[in-house]
Amino acid sequence: MSELTPAQQRQAQLARLKGECVFLAEMHDIKILRGRNVGNGRSKTKNALKVAAQNAKALRPPAATTSTTGTGTTEATANPAFVHTTPAQPLSSRNAIASASSTKEGVAYQAPLPRDSRLGKYFEYDLSKLHNSKGGFLTEDDPAGPGGGGGAGKSVREVLKEKERERQMIREGEEPAIYPNTSPRCAECGTLEIDYQFLKVFGVKVCKACKNKIPEKYSLLTKTECREDYLLTDSELRDESLLPHLLKANPHATTYSNMMLYLRFQVEAVAWEKWGGEEGMDAEWERREEQKRARKEKKFEEGLKEYVLSALCPLS
């Protein structure tokens, strides 16, 4: 096999990607002018799908969206006494991990620059507004909504990625431009005694009392729960810029790996964009359940035959 070297493969894929980009960019009415990108903006409404825009609310902390508690997720880790015992100590080690993982992506050093830097001027068409599609949320150019200043037109994924950049800056000691000198207050009740661990890790301003009062929004989920109950994939949960998490000692045994805890409303936002709302997710869940059952039955039939045959043949 005259296979390519890894470097050549990478190059080939990039070339393919570039070709595809040019082609698809035209499809999206984006013009690429070698170093300067001028698009005629919003023209992707044709790709819009299904959807109910209720999820967007979940991203704006001030809105006290109590959402639904519908899905039968186990509330085990949602118990505050169980989850919030450690007083923000292991954060330093966790931050180390976070920084390492976000800087390993090559260009990540340039990426966290603020939007108004030199880089921003090259785009009349904001790349972060590209139609994300896996669910079709926020594709209609909704009129920015009342008070929804910056988020309009961006997918949940994009908003979260930007928030991650802000968190990154917080970790590096710089204040994000959006929160100048005023001390942060709980988004729910306004108290000044917010949980700084939540601010640092999740970029969410909330006090411990409100956290416990609104578990359907602020409770924590283990990685496994996210995978099973919200059908998120491992790579999605590994992406800190999409869904941050905090680490906590595993209660099953001290030798086990740390638990990874995610914030429920963030997880729900991503999952609902991915699956097209809670209904779409439930439908997919049913589908997989049925699939699993079918697989099991097939294996059972084959296995039973093999078993009975092997049990009978010695007698013949």
Next chain:
Amino acid sequence: MSELTPAQQRQAQLARLKGECVFLAEMHDIKILRGRNVGNGRSKTKNALKVAAQNAKALRPPAATTSTTGTGTTEATANPAFVHTTPAQPLSSRNAIASASSTKEGVAYQAPLPRDSRLGKYFEYDLSKLHNSKGGFLTEDDPAGPGGGGGAGKSVREVLKEKERERQMIREGEEPAIYPNTSPRCAECGTLEIDYQFLKVFGVKVCKACKNKIPEKYSLLTKTECREDYLLTDSELRDESLLPHLLKANPHATTYSNMMLYLRFQVEAVAWEKWGGEEGMDAEWERREEQKRARKEKKFEEGLKEYVLSALCPLS
């Protein structure tokens, strides 16, 4: 890692399988009595699903089911001039392959025994009637239908597996008990000039004229077409006892691998059982198409950003 040896793994899986079998067998009202299997039979109607029984017809050659030509499958290889040129020559080599592949399964030597042999007596509950489920066909104990003697209660898969055993016996020179001394006739028009290649490979009695006259039933599909148009998986298409195929030189280049050609109505029968009829299959097809599109768009977005960034950064 104190991992198990392959043999130990196999053993462990078998043990697990046996346990599962016992458990699930009880669920199915089957009693396993170490070498003797006594079940109270039909009690699985609760598992029945969706369905339209039209597909069963496709399995009875005498019924001139013209089926539908609905799906937009390419009819390229369906062109008889293209497909049926070789006069049953390469069969010998193909048969060798077939025998090899079907005997490599260990117990396959015992399996082809006729139903009324010693083995059959141990089962009051016919294992081949187990609910197959991936589509839910034929689970209701349909009253055997007019003239449908042996096939009632068996899934499409099971029927095909039995037919494969017959074909196997034909290849080995023995006449199957069902076709005694009378020469085979075309199931469509009754002529004696049937295509013996089709009989040997597919176990189907049909003349060349009828083959060409009813392409929606007798045309041939390449393996790739089966995979793409009928959403069958590679392992399913590799299983000769489920879906036999004949080989033909690849027209694209003589150095390429042989084409594998499957009979359309057999493929349709399997696919429709798997997906719950043509409607179910089309639904799944749409689902995958959408999934593919979403994947592509996601990759595009990431790729475009990376590309534009790499194109822009040198300028800054």
Next chain:
DNA sequence: GCTATATAACATCAC
């Protein structure tokens, strides 16, 4: 048009 390789999703088990 097919197979081989790589990638992602998924099930399973040791920790």
Next chain:
DNA sequence: GTGATGTTATATAGC
């Protein structure tokens, strides 16, 4: 509860 491992399905490139 998580991560490593093997298994399966999908995408691509070479033949």
